[in-house]
Amino acid sequence: MGNYLVVGHSSGIGRALTLLLTEAGHKVHGISRGSLGPAAHAHIADVTTDPLPHIDDPLDGIAYCPGSITLKPFRGLKPADIQKDLDINVLGAVRVLQHYLPNLQKAESPSVVLFSTVAAGTGMPYHASVAIAKAAVEGLTKSLAAEWAPKIRVNCIAPSLTDTPLAARLLDTEEKRSAAAARHPLKVTGRTEDIAAAARLLLSDQSRFTTGQVWHIDGGISSVRI
Numbered sequence: 001m002g003n004y005l006v007v008g009h010s011s012g013i014g015r016a017l018t019l020l021l022t023e024a025g026h027k028v029h030g031i032s033r034g035s036l037g038p039a040a041h042a043h044i045a046d047v048t049t050d051p052l053p054h055i056d057d058p059l060d061g062i063a064y065c066p067g068s069i070t071l072k073p074f075r076g077l078k079p080a081d082i083q084k085d086l087d088i089n090v091l092g093a094v095r096v097l098q099h100y101l102p103n104l105q106k107a108e109s110p111s112v113v114l115f116s117t118v119a120a121g122t123g124m125p126y127h128a129s130v131a132i133a134k135a136a137v138e139g140l141t142k143s144l145a146a147e148w149a150p151k152i153r154v155n156c157i158a159p160s161l162t163d164t165p166l167a168a169r170l171l172d173t174e175e176k177r178s179a180a181a182a183r184h185p186l187k188v189t190g191r192t193e194d195i196a197a198a199a200r201l202l203l204s205d206q207s208r209f210t211t212g213q214v215w216h217i218d219g220g221i222s223s224v225r226i
């Protein structure tokens, strides 16, 4: 059994991933700022500002789940909005990966999963700030996959709209849910389990031949037109 760190285990995709890893018998460390999540070894920290908790175990995998969905017309975007998106999506991930690199190095075949968004690869109105930040996450994924090969694999998942607390206001009426589902070729929006299953695969040795990839788990919206 392995040791994993899920940053953002208290909600959404990170919570679903933590449950999958725990059910499979792995030891899961979790970090979040407030409410405790399902990880057996839960730590409280704001990964953008606080000292990061010490973990003794080698880490077979890290999933960095904190993120944002900032939707604002470009003309009203302030530098502070963009900085906030960079802090949570990019610089938090950088801090976490630098801090826990020794733990990854101690594991046999470690793997890292980061999160982008469909809006980094496909232009969508009002997404400029989050697209800037997530495009940086995709760049980080590829750079680190190169720098850390062959020991540590680094991949990224780019979901489309998924039913989590982060996306709640985009899916809080039946009309919004149906309209969002209708935009996707598969005519559904994402469930946390859909994305967590992909993250779990990328964290496991079943994806041992995969690194530096951005995996679009998005109901086909980024690549299919029907």
Ligand SMILES: NC(=O)c1ccc[n+]([C@@H]2O[C@H](COP(=O)([O-])OP(=O)(O)OC[C@H]3O[C@@H](n4cnc5c(N)ncnc54)[C@H](OP(=O)(O)O)[C@@H]3O)[C@@H](O)[C@H]2O)c1
Binding pocket: 007, 008, 009, 010, 011, 012, 013, 014, 031, 032, 033, 034, 035, 037, 045, 046, 047, 048, 064, 065, 066, 067, 068, 069, 088, 092, 115, 116, 117, 118, 158, 159, 160, 161, 162, 163, 164, 165, 166, 167
């Ligand atoms: N949901 C979607 O539709 C969607 C679409 C595209 C991309 N994504 C991306 O997928 C990833 C997961 O999204 P989600 O919807 O599952 O998010 P979520 O429901 O908001 O969960 C985020 C998790 O991260 C933790 N977190 C947030 N800020 C933190 C901080 N500064 N320090 C420590 N922990 C922090 C939260 O716990 P606390 O609040 O307790 O800290 C929570 O456990 C994100 O990167 C998001 O951008 C999501």
